[in-house]
Amino acid sequence: MSGERWPELPETLTAKLPIVRQWIDTVLSAYAREARPIVSYRFRRLVAFYSRRLLSSARVVEVARVPFPPLRRLGITQLARLERGSYAGLTLGDTYFIRSDAAQDESVHAHELVHVIQWQLLGREAFLKSYAAGVLRCGYRDSPLEAMAYRLQDEFEAGGAGGDFEARIRAELASLPRR
DSSP states (O other), X not given: OTTOOOOOOOHHHHTXXXXXXXXXXXXXXXXXXXOEEGGGGOOSSGGGTSOHHHHHHOEXXXXXXXXXXXXXXXXXXXXXXXXXXXXXXXXXXXXXXXXXXGTTOHHHHHHHHHHHHHHHHHOHHHHHHHHHHHHHHHOTTTSHHHHHHHHHHHHHHTTOOOOOXXXXXXXXXXXXXXX
């Protein structure tokens, strides 16, 4: 990703961000009581890759089906194909939703925590714009933010000794030229 430009979000989609933000706020509010800190799972390996502060502050909600924005209904038809996915997790700010059948998979948590950090570092608006523009330009799996999360998840799964994923994510995001 180094040297690449962040993809730009078309103005027609930028205009839809307020309704996406409203959907996010509604979902987070609806599940607020069920959210619990990741540290409560007592995973052994995450602490080698993420700070205890993050593991204590980020929240997770177990669900039968991960909530996903109704993009077509919101008028975001350019990304509506994403609605057909069966995702193990979805991150909204400092909270992520994880399918119950994946809740004990530490690797899925490692992936979603990458997104928590991306949200923190980019901020809500920039994350949403960057994520959507990346998917439009590169597709879901190869979009810059997902590609980073999958690459770090693969590294986590490989069983390495650990490393500061937070610092690496910060450096990688900073290396991408802004407009």
